[in-house]
Amino acid sequence: xxxxxxxxxxxxxxxxxxxxxxxxxxxxxxxxxxxxxxxxxxxxxxxxxxxxxxxxxxxxxxxxxxxxxx
Numbered sequence: 023x024x025x026x027x028x029x030x031x032x033x034x035x036x037x038x039x040x041x042x043x044x045x046x047x048x049x050x051x052x053x054x055x056x057x058x059x060x061x062x063x064x065x066x067x068x069x070x071x072x073x074x075x076x077x078x079x080x081x082x083x084x085x086x087x088x089x090x091x092x
Contacts, residue, residue, distance in 0.1 A: 024051075026071050029079055036082060043084050055058025 035044040055076075059065035062080065066073040 024069050024071055027090055029071050029075055031087050033075075033079055033082060042076065048083035049087050050083070052080050052087055055080055 032044045032047055035041050036048060055065050056063075059068070063073055064079050066076045069076065
């Protein structure tokens with residue numbers, strides 16, 4: 023299960039370049055959101071995480087997806 027702490031760690035690991043897998047997880051999270059949810063509020067409620075934190079994670083995943091996948 024995704025928690026606020028896990029989501030924060032994924033974002034920080036990517037931003038601090040600690041690993042290369044965090045951004046892939048964030049991209050997968052973005053793609054799941056894009057395909058499965060209508061609103062960020064509903065996704066955050068369903069996943070049990072803070073809406074603003076999820077929005078930030080979605081932005082990171084989206085940027086990576088658009089940069090690497092075209």
